[in-house]
Amino acid sequence: MGGEPIVAIVGAGPAGLAATRVLVQAGLRPIVLEEATLPGGQGTRRLSPLSEPYRAALYGQGADAMARREDTENAILAKCDYRPGTLVWACHDNQLELLGPDGFVGQPYTHLVIAVGATDRIMPVPGWTLPGVFTLGGSQVAVKRHASFIGRKVVFAGSSPLLYLAAAQYLRLGHRDLTVLDTTPMAAKLRAFPAMLRHAPRTAMEGLALMAELRRGGVAMLSGGTIRAIEGDGRVERLRYVTRKGRETVVAADAVAMGHGLRAETQLAELAGAEFRFDPDFRQWFARTDAMGRAGETLWLAGDSARIGGAQAADAAGSLAAQSLLASLGRQIPARLLRRGRRRLKAQLDFQRAMTGAFRWPAETVAELPDATPICRCERVTAGEIRATLAAPVGPVEINRVKSITRCGMGRCQGRFCGPALAEIVASAAGETPGRLRAQAPVRPIPLVADTEGAEQRA
Amino acid sequence: MPKIDPTPLFHPISPGTPRPVRFAFDGVGVSARTGDTILAAILAAGLPCGTSEFDGAARAGFCLMGSCQDCTMWDERGRRLRGCMTEVTDGQRLRSRPYDDET
Ligand code: FES
Numbered sequence: 001m002g003g004e005p006i007v008a009i010v011g012a013g014p015a016g017l018a019a020t021r022v023l024v025q026a027g028l029r030p031i032v033l034e035e036a037t038l039p040g041g042q043g044t045r046r047l048s049p050l051s052e053p054y055r056a057a058l059y060g061q062g063a064d065a066m067a068r069r070e071d072t073e074n075a076i077l078a079k080c081d082y083r084p085g086t087l088v089w090a091c092h093d094n095q096l097e098l099l100g101p102d103g104f105v106g107q108p109y110t111h112l113v114i115a116v117g118a119t120d121r122i123m124p125v126p127g128w129t130l131p132g133v134f135t136l137g138g139s140q141v142a143v144k145r146h147a148s149f150i151g152r153k154v155v156f157a158g159s160s161p162l163l164y165l166a167a168a169q170y171l172r173l174g175h176r177d178l179t180v181l182d183t184t185p186m187a188a189k190l191r192a193f194p195a196m197l198r199h200a201p202r203t204a205m206e207g208l209a210l211m212a213e214l215r216r217g218g219v220a221m222l223s224g225g226t227i228r229a230i231e232g233d234g235r236v237e238r239l240r241y242v243t244r245k246g247r248e249t250v251v252a253a254d255a256v257a258m259g260h261g262l263r264a265e266t267q268l269a270e271l272a273g274a275e276f277r278f279d280p281d282f283r284q285w286f287a288r289t290d291a292m293g294r295a296g297e298t299l300w301l302a303g304d305s306a307r308i309g310g311a312q313a314a315d316a317a318g319s320l321a322a323q324s325l326l327a328s329l330g331r332q333i334p335a336r337l338l339r340r341g342r343r344r345l346k347a348q349l350d351f352q353r354a355m356t357g358a359f360r361w362p363a364e365t366v367a368e369l370p371d372a373t374p375i376c377r378c379e380r381v382t383a384g385e386i387r388a389t390l391a392a393p394v395g396p397v398e399i400n401r402v403k404s405i406t407r408c409g410m411g412r413c414q415g416r417f418c419g420p421a422l423a424e425i426v427a428s429a430a431g432e433t434p435g436r437l438r439a440q441a442p443v444r445p446i447p448l449v450a451d452t453e454g455a456e457q458r459a
Numbered sequence: 460m461p462k463i464d465p466t467p468l469f470h471p472i473s474p475g476t477p478r479p480v481r482f483a484f485d486g487v488g489v490s491a492r493t494g495d496t497i498l499a500a501i502l503a504a505g506l507p508c509g510t511s512e513f514d515g516a517a518r519a520g521f522c523l524m525g526s527c528q529d530c531t532m533w534d535e536r537g538r539r540l541r542g543c544m545t546e547v548t549d550g551q552r553l554r555s556r557p558y559d560d561e562t
Contacts, residue, residue, distance in 0.1 A: 035525065036544075042524065050494040054472060119526050131507050131519030132468050138523035146499035146523065146543075147476075147492070148469040173472050234517060235468065255468065377521065377529065380513040412528035417521070445528060445539075 005329055008033065008096060008109040010088050010268060013041020014311045015115035015303025017073050018318030019325075024079045026326050031081040031107065033088050033098065039073055042117055042137055043162075044311050046070060050147040057172050058143070088116075090441035091271040094298060099446060111298055111325050114269050115318060118262035118304035121284070122417050123158070123362055126229040126373045128258065129380070132236030135417075136259025139166050149175055151255025155239050157181040157227055158259045159359045164210045166257060171217040178219045179251055183260075184360045185224035185244055195354035199347050203312070225249075226365055230256055260361050263420055265305045267439035272299050278433050281356045282308055283363055284420065285436045291342055292324035293317055300325055313348035316341055363434075366424040375425070376418040378411020383425065390429040399426045399435035409437050412445055461485050461506050461555075468519055469502035482551040484508075484532075491547045498523070498530045498542035508532060508542050509555030518555075533557050 007023060009016045012034035023030045040046035047055055056063050086100030096107045120135040127133070134142070134150050136158060142150045154170060156163040159182060167180050196204040214221060224244035231238050239251045264286055266276065274287040274295045286307045289295045293302045300321040303314035320341045323333045369375075371384025389405050390397060399422065402408070408422050409415035415422070415437045423434035461484075471492065478490035484501050491500035498520050501508050507517035508530050520530040523543045530542035535552045542553075 048494065050492060051472075119522065119524075129511075129516065131517050134520065135522045135527075138521065141523040141543075142469070142499075143472060146469070146496050147472050148499050148503060149472060151468060152466075152470060235464070235519075254466070377527070380511060412531065413526060416526055 005110045006108060007031065007111045007113070007325065008107060009113045009115065010096070011041070011115035011117060011303070011305070012036075012039035012077070012082070012084070013115060013117050013303060013314065014044055015117075015305075015314035015318035015321075016041075016113065017076070018315045019113045019115060019300075019302060019322040020080060020318075021076050022319050022322035023326070024076050026322075026331060028326075029080055030113075031109070032077060032083065033086045033096070033100075033107075034082070034084045035087050037084050039077060039082075039084070040070070041311070041314075042119075042141075045141065045144050048145045048147070051144050054143070054147070054173055057174075058169055060172070087444060087446075088268060089443055089446055091268055092441075097441070109298070111300070111328070112272060113300045113302060113318075113321050113325065114272060114305060115301070115303045115314070115321075116265045116268055116305045117314075118264050118308060119416055120259040121261045121263035121361065121420050122258060123260045123365060124369065124373055124375055124377075124383075124418070124421050125227045125258075126370055127231050127236075129374050129377050130230055130232055130236050131234070132232070132253075132255045133230055134255065134257050136160060136162050136166055136257045139255075139257030140169060143169055143173060149173075149255075150257060151236070151253070153177045153179075153253045154255045154257065155179045155181055155251055155253040156257045157183075157239060157241075159183045159362060160259045160261050161207060161355065161359055162259060163257075164207070164214060167219055168210050168213055168217075171214065171219060176218070178214075178217075179253070180214065180219060180221045181225070181227070181239070181241060181251065182221070182223045182359075183225055183227060183241075183362055184358060187224075188360065189223075189358040192354050192358035196351055196358065199354060200312075200351035203310075203348075203351060222249075222251075226362070226368070227258075260420075261356075261359060262304055262308050263416070264308060265416075267414070267443040269295065269299075269301055269305065270439040271441060271443065272296070274299065274301065276436060278436075279307075280433070281353050283361050283434065284308075290324075291320075292338075293321035294324050294328075307349060309345070309349045309352050313345055313352065316345035316348065320345060361420075363424045363427075366421055367428055375421050376406075376408040376411055378413050378418075379407050381406050381408040381418075386422065386425050387429070390426065397426060397430040399423055400438050402426050403437060414440070414443070414445075460487060463487070464505040467503050467505040469499055471503060480547055480549045482547055482549065482553065484553050485555050495547050496543055497532070497540075497545050497547045497551075497553060500547055501542065 090097035302317040
């Protein structure tokens with residue numbers, strides 16, 4: 001390569017920010033590319049100016065520490081080539097394709113850190129395309145960015161620790177009609193808890209405190225069972241579910257926040273040359289990396305986009321990736337520092353792995369979905385259409401083939417929300433482990449004109 | 460003209476927040492808070508943000524963070540944008556369909 005290294009970091013969430021911090025401390029000036037206008041990521045998303053007045057209510061005693069951390073992050077970003085509002089839509093031959101305030105730009109790099117995070121993993125149910133159904137992550141963005149509640153009678157439904165966190169945030173902001181419907185039975189949580197406690201005692205105890213807070217706040221909490229349908233005339237009016245004992249139950253609601261854990265954003269890593277492996281505990285495909293997050297000659301991955309681990313794991317992984325990158329530039333990294341970082345990362349990842357038992361991805365429920373259920377919300381491809389394709393003699397049953405025949409996964413969201421369920425439907429037909437949708441550039445639809453995000457730039 | 464639902468989907472955390480920003484969506488006048496996203500203002504006004512071109516059902520956003528493209532809309536100059544990622548500006552005229560689509 002020769003010459004000065006050009007280090008690019010994609011994503012300014014906890015992993016990208018940690019990598020940035022380590023590189024800046026080592027005297028480098030990385031390029032930091034962030035699609036949003038504010039750094040911070042999703043789970044640890046910063047409050048928009050509109051939501052800023054709710055900081056104290058949302059974070060209580062943690063509010064000051066959070067503000068201080070944001071100041072530190074800003075100071076670090078000020079020492080970088082930081083480009084917010086910049087979409088990275090492709091990667092090839094050690095070059096990123098960007099769309100940002102300056103329009104379309106090609107950005108060559110010598111070293112790349114991808115830390116683009118995760119989105120909600122969704123198991124569709126009949127009615128999930130009704131207005132008033134949002135993702136669980138979206139319900140949190142509603143308060144942190146849009147300064148809005150998603151409804152007056154909100155059900156947080158699915159299988160995720162974030163059900164409890166999101167409900168607590170609504171409660172703290174004064175919402176008083178909240179239900180948590182967690183489809184994983186309490187017994188599974190009790191079984192997983194000792195391991196969670198062992199790996200990350202603080203985080204595990206915070207989870208318990210959250211549940212206690214909800215109970216005190218009068219939030220209805222149901223656990224175990226299957227969501228049958230979300231129903232209503234043109235918008236959400238009720239959620240129908242069956243308890244573990246088989247009792248049909250109806251919850252009145254005008255909004256549902258649904259989520260079944262997180263799904264790693266892998267598209268860009270794939271375009272940058274990463275290889276993938278199936279993780280049976282998480283039931284999803286993660287990129288192959290070494291213990292430091294290195295995935296190739298010029299490629300490092302960190303945070304939830306590499307492996308689901310949450311914000312603390314992302315912070316540890318981002319630091320490690322940057323240290324590995326520095327080592328590849330010939331810098332000496334104290335072994336003690338690396339050991340400590342790896343231990344911290346491992347504890348959080350082990351915690352998350354234990355938690356997959358406490359908050360199960362309900363893979364088996366795809367088999368019970370009525371044929372009319374839309375799996376692809378972009379183009380409304382139904383479960384029945386996918387099943388019919390699988391039943392037809394199409395040759396090898398492979399997810400990418402099913403995608404091109406049915407168009408499920410080819411719509412605007414590019415398989416982000418239908419992908420996991422599509423994989424399970426294909427897997428249940430083929431009797432194999434779920435396949436992986438191949439990534440294609442652009443990894444997000446490109447606006448026709450570059451400055452569509454310009455309005456938010458001024459925020 | 461789209462029908463206004465008297466019970467909107469979105470509710471501002473503080474109901475009394477002034478809404479000095481005015482814009483039009485599919486010809487309907489909408490008022491918004493300073494710093495509002497287009498989507499939040501539309502949903503708080505009791506409007507959906509469009510219909511599915513595949514089954515005609517109302518769309519109202521889903522991920523609220525730029526991933527699903529469910530809130531895709533167009534501005535006066537024909538530019539496609541995501542309502543959940545774009546801050547509203549006073550006097551803006553937006554539509555739920557592109558201009559060349561008059562169906
Ligand atoms: S609601 Fe998903 S992109 Fe706007």
